[in-house]
Amino acid sequence: MKKFLLIPFALLQLMGQSALLALGQIWVNKTRSVLTTLGIIIGVSSVSAVIAAMHGMNAKIMENFEIFGTKKIFLWPEQPASGPKKNVDWWQIRFRQEQFEDILEHCPSVEFISFISDTRNTLSRYTDRTVESVRVRGVQASWFKIENRSIVMGRPFSLLDETQGRKVCIISANLRDKLNMDRECVGETIVLGYTNFLVIGLLEDKPAMMFGNMGETQYEVYIPFRTATKGADSWFSVTASCKSAAVAEEAKAELQFFLRRTRHIQPGEPDTFRVFLMENEVQQFKKVMGMITLVAFGIVSISLLVGGIGIMNIMLVSVSERTREIGLRKAVGARPAAILTQFLVEAVVLCLFGGVIGIAIGHLFAWMISRTAPLMQSTQIPAWAVMLSFGFAVAVGVIFGMFPAIKAARLNPIDALRHE
Amino acid sequence: MDASSNQSSPVVIRITNLTRTYRIGSEKVQALRGISLEVHKNEYVAVMGHSGSGKSTLMNLLGCLDQADAGMYHLNGINTTRMNASGLAHVRNQQIGFVFQSFELLPRISALKNVELPLIYSKTPFWSRRKLAAQALERVGLGDRMHHKPNQLSGGEKQRVAVARALVGQPSILLADEPTGNLDSATSEGIMQLFERLYAEGQTIIMVTHEADVAAHARRIVRMRDGQIYSDLPAEQDPDCLRFKSKASSAQTEAR
Numbered sequence: 001m002k003k004f005l006l007i008p009f010a011l012l013q014l015m016g017q018s019a020l021l022a023l024g025q026i027w028v029n030k031t032r033s034v035l036t037t038l039g040i041i042i043g044v045s046s047v048s049a050v051i052a053a054m055h056g057m058n059a060k061i062m063e064n065f066e067i068f069g070t071k072k073i074f075l076w077p078e079q080p081a082s083g084p085k086k087n088v089d090w091w092q093i094r095f096r097q098e099q100f101e102d103i104l105e106h107c108p109s110v111e112f113i114s115f116i117s118d119t120r121n122t123l124s125r126y127t128d129r130t131v132e133s134v135r136v137r138g139v140q141a142s143w144f145k146i147e148n149r150s151i152v153m154g155r156p157f158s159l160l161d162e163t164q165g166r167k168v169c170i171i172s173a174n175l176r177d178k179l180n181m182d183r184e185c186v187g188e189t190i191v192l193g194y195t196n197f198l199v200i201g202l203l204e205d206k207p208a209m210m211f212g213n214m215g216e217t218q219y220e221v222y223i224p225f226r227t228a229t230k231g232a233d234s235w236f237s238v239t240a241s242c243k244s245a246a247v248a249e250e251a252k253a254e255l256q257f258f259l260r261r262t263r264h265i266q267p268g269e270p271d272t273f274r275v276f277l278m279e280n281e282v283q284q285f286k287k288v289m290g291m292i293t294l295v296a297f298g299i300v301s302i303s304l305l306v307g308g309i310g311i312m313n314i315m316l317v318s319v320s321e322r323t324r325e326i327g328l329r330k331a332v333g334a335r336p337a338a339i340l341t342q343f344l345v346e347a348v349v350l351c352l353f354g355g356v357i358g359i360a361i362g363h364l365f366a367w368m369i370s371r372t373a374p375l376m377q378s379t380q381i382p383a384w385a386v387m388l389s390f391g392f393a394v395a396v397g398v399i400f401g402m403f404p405a406i407k408a409a410r411l412n413p414i415d416a417l418r419h420e
Numbered sequence: 421m422d423a424s425s426n427q428s429s430p431v432v433i434r435i436t437n438l439t440r441t442y443r444i445g446s447e448k449v450q451a452l453r454g455i456s457l458e459v460h461k462n463e464y465v466a467v468m469g470h471s472g473s474g475k476s477t478l479m480n481l482l483g484c485l486d487q488a489d490a491g492m493y494h495l496n497g498i499n500t501t502r503m504n505a506s507g508l509a510h511v512r513n514q515q516i517g518f519v520f521q522s523f524e525l526l527p528r529i530s531a532l533k534n535v536e537l538p539l540i541y542s543k544t545p546f547w548s549r550r551k552l553a554a555q556a557l558e559r560v561g562l563g564d565r566m567h568h569k570p571n572q573l574s575g576g577e578k579q580r581v582a583v584a585r586a587l588v589g590q591p592s593i594l595l596a597d598e599p600t601g602n603l604d605s606a607t608s609e610g611i612m613q614l615f616e617r618l619y620a621e622g623q624t625i626i627m628v629t630h631e632a633d634v635a636a637h638a639r640r641i642v643r644m645r646d647g648q649i650y651s652d653l654p655a656e657q658d659p660d661c662l663r664f665k666s667k668a669s670s671a672q673t674e675a676r
Contacts, residue, residue, distance in 0.1 A: 010543055017540060123512060328524045329484060332538040332585070333513020335506045413485045417524065 014338060018345035021406045025318070025346055025354065036314040037354030039056055039307025043360025044389045048381045049365035050312075051388075054293045056370065056379030061289075063378075065282050067207050069148060070245050072278040073110070075238040075255065080270035088277040093272040099262040107254035109247040112238040114143035117228040125191040126179040134175065138191055138228020138236075144170075144203075154186035154201030157224050165226035170201035172220040192221060238340035246281035295373065303374065304392055305356065308400040315347050315404035326408050327416025347401025348394055355393030359386055405416040421585040422457075431537040432624050433482060440477050453647040454491065462625040464619045466638035466655075474647040475532065478599070478635045479628045483516050483595045484508045496592055511532045513542050517586025521598035525570040531557060531581045538589045546634050556584040560614060577608035582615060595665065596627040600634055601670075612637045620631035632660050643666070 026033045026237055077093045080086060084094070095115075117138035125132040141157040144150070150169060161168050169192065176185045188199050203220065229236070242251035252275045259273055319326070326339060361379055370379040440452040451474045480486040481493065484500055486506070493500050493513055500508065512518075517538075525534050534554040544552065552646040553557055557566050560580040570578055579599060584592055584661055596615070600608035616637060629635050641658040643651035651658070 024528070098443065324524065325526055328526070329522075329537070330509060330542075331483070331512060331518050333509050333541040333589075335509040335541070337506065338509075338541060414480050417520070 009176050012398070014341050015345060018338075018342045019349055022346035022349040025418060026350060032314065033353070037307075037350055037357070039303065039310040040351050040354030040360040041361065042409060043300065043307045043396075044355050044393055045361035046303055047297065047366060047392065048362030048385050048389050049369065049384040050296045051293070052362065052381040053369050054289065054296065054384070055059055055382050056366075056376050057168070059291050059378045060375055062282075064265055065278070065285070068278065069241070070282050071111075071144070071241045071243075071248070072146060072249070073240040073242060073255065074274075074276040074278075075240065075259075076274055076276075077272060077320060078274040080272055083270045085272055088272070089155065091235075094239060095234065099259065100238065101262075105260055106258050107251065107292065108255055109242050109251035110244045110416060111128055111144040111241045111260055112146045112388045113238060114140040114146055115225045115236045115237055116238045117234060118145065119224055122193050122221075123191075124175070124179070124219070126188070130304045131178050133174065133217055134192070134221050136169075136221045136228070137278045137407050138225040139222050140225050142288060143222070143239065144196075144237050149203055149206075151201040153184070154199070156201060161224045161307050162226055163419075165224060165230065167195060167197050167227060168200045169197040170203055170222045170260035171199055172203045172218075173205050174218040175221065176202060178219060188277070192223075193277065195222075201410060218249035232321045241280075242277075245279045245282075252277055259411075261374065280414050301392075304396055308351075308396040311347055312395065312400040312403060314350075315343060315401055316407070318346070319343065319408045322408075323411065323416045323419040326411050327413045327419065330413035331417065336409040340405045343405035344398065344401045347405065348397035351393040351397030351401075352390070355390050359389055359392070361391070428503045429461040431458055432463075432495070433457065433462050434494040435481070435493075436492045438478075438488045438493065440474075440480060440481065440486070440488050450490070451647055452481070455647070455649055456491075457642065457649065459624065459650075462619070462622050462624055463626075464615070464637070465623075465626045465642060466625065466640070467642045467644065468630060468632075468635050468637035469644035470630065473522040473644040475628050475644050476616070477647075478644065479595060479597055479626075482593075483518060483625060484511045509541070513538055513589060515592045515596045517589065517591035517596065519586050519596040519599045521601040523570070523580055523582045523602070524576075525585075527580055530569055531562065531573065533585075534581055535569070535585045535588050537585060541616050542589060552588055553584070556588040559582070559587065560576075560584045574607075575603050576610055579607075580614065581602060581610055583611075583618075585665075587618070593625060594625045595624055596625065597627055599627060600629070600631070608634065664671050 019112055061259065075095075077090065077095055079088055079090070100113065100115070104110060115138075119136045119138070122134050122136045124131050124136075140162060152173075156170070157168070160166065169190070170192070171185070173315065176183075179190065181188055181190075185199050185202060189196050190199060191197070204217070204221070206220075212237065226234070240251070240255070242248045254273065255275050259275075259406070260271065263272060329339060359381070366379050366381050369376050432672060436455075436456045438452055438455045439450070442449045442451055453474075455474075455478065466500065467478060476488070481488055484495070484503075485508075487503075488501065491501070494658075495511060496656070498511070500511055503511065515546045525531075527571060532550070532553050535556050535561050536549045537649070539549040539552060554563070557563055560583050562577060568583070573581065574616065577601075583599075585595075599615075600611055603611065612634065615625055616629070619639075625638075627638060628636070635641055636655060639655050641653055641655055642649055643658075
C-alpha cells in the first residue's frame, strides 16, 4: 500500500531528474537545439500573433457594436421580394402612425420605440454665425434612450412638446461650439431653415466610431417628431430597442406579428416592411470572425507540425548518437520507463524552450501589429492563447518525441553497449 | 584460501542447464549448450575461453543483460529466468556491478556524477547519492579526482571510476568483462591489485578474460569451449595458470 502511495513521488522525481538531464543536453548542443526549435519558435509565435490580431480586431469591432448599440432594432417599409405587392408604390406601403398605437403593450420584449423623420442639410443660424448642412431629425423622447445618448444640460422633450409640436430643439455640443454660443446654451433661440427654435437641451457628442461618421463632424439637431411632420402624414422610419440582446429574436417576432395585423397583411402574404436586428449582425460577425480565426489557426498550425517533425528528427539523431549511453544506463539499472521518460522529457523541454521564445516573439509581433493600424490598436495576446501555445508546444513534444523515446526504451542493452 | 573453503558460504549464483541460441540470419548459433555453475559469496572467479567460446554470452546472462532460452538462473535465491525488462533492470541495479573493457563512462559529466548514475535509478535521495559516490571513489583511491571529467583522467583512473560506479550500489557480485583489455600491463597490475583488495574485503568477483596472467589473480578458473565448461578448478590446480602462480601470490602479498 505504501509503495503505491510513493509512485507519484517517484514519478515526479524521475521527471525532475530527466528535465535536468534534458537541460544539460540542450546546453551541450546549443546551436543544434536552437536550430531544431526554430520550427516550434516560428509555429508558436505565428499562432500567438494570429490569435492576438484576431482578438484585437474582434475586440475593436465589438466595442464599436457596443457603442452603436446591440439592442437596437430598425424598422422600415420594404417591397416584398415576391407576391402581388412586389412592385408596389413606396408611398402605399409607408408606415402610418396609427399602425404603431399601443405597440409596447403588445410587444413585451420591446423596451422603447421612436418614430424618426429625417430632414437633411438644413441651414442653422445663431446671431451672425451660420452652419450649413445640419442634420435635423424629428424624434420622440424615447429615441435618446434607445440611442443611449444622454442630455447633459437642459431637459428632454416633454409630452407637451410632442403633442403640440412645439418649436423646441436639442442640439449637440459641437454645434453649440460651432455656432459660437454660450456654454449655457439652454434658453437661447436658433434659426433652423426659416423658423426659430428654442434650445431646451444639450447632447453629448457621439463617441468616435469606426464606421458611420465618414470622418466628417456631424452637427446634430433634434426636434419633436410632431414638429418635424407638422402633424401631416409623412414618410418616417422607426427605431426600437429590445429589453436585452437575449430577447432580440422574440422582440422581432412580436413586432412582425403586431405590424402584420395593423397593416392588414393576410396570412401567407409576405411582409411589406423590414425588422432589422442589430443583434443579428453581431452574431453574424461573430460567426464570420470565428471561421476566419479557425482557418488562420489551421494554416499556422501546419508550421507547428513542421516544427514537430524537426523535433522528431533531432531526437532520432540524439537516440542513435547516444546508443552507448543508453546501453550503459540500462546496464546500471535504468528501467525502460526511465529511458522513455528521459527522452520524452527532453523533447518536451526542447519544445517548451521553443514555446517560450515563440511567445516572446509573438508578443513582439502583436506589439508591431498594434502600431500599424488603428483597427488593430488593442492587439495583444490573451492569456488563454499563451496557455494554448504552451499546451501545443508540450503536445508537439510528446507526440513527436514519443517515437524516438520508444525506440530508445526498447534498445537491447547488449546491442546498445556494442554500438559504435 | 582456495575454492573448496568457500563451499560453506551462501550461494550467490546458481545456474542450471542454461542454453542460449542466437539467430544470425537463417543460421542458428548455439552460444551456450547447457551450462551449470554455482558461485558462492566472496569467490573470485575468472572465466576464460577463446572468442566464440560463449564466455561473453555467459557474462551477459549472469549480468541479467540477456535471458536464457532454457535453464534456470537464481541470483541470491531469486529466480530471474522469467523476469521482464523492467524487473531485470531492477536486479542489475541492486545486485550487479559492471566493469567494462572500454570503461563506458559518460564523457560530459564528472567522475562523481558518473559514479552517482546507478543511485539515480535506485531512487536514492540526492544528498546521500553524493556521499555514497564520494565514498566509493575514495575506496578506489580517487578521492582527489572526483570532479574531473573522464577526458582529464588516465586509462587506469577511468577504470577505477568504473569500478567505483560498479561498487556504489553495494552489489552482491562484481562482473568484470576484460577489465584490463584496454590498459597497459603496469596499469593492469594496479587494477588487479584493486580487485585483490576488494576480494579481501569480501566482494564476490567474476571476471571474463583471455589473458592467463590476469586470470592468475583469481582463486577459481572456469574454462569454456564451444558453449560448455570443460574445466573448473581452483587457480593453483589450473595447469595454464601455474606459470603465473608465483607472480600472483607475490602480487597478493604486496596488496596485503
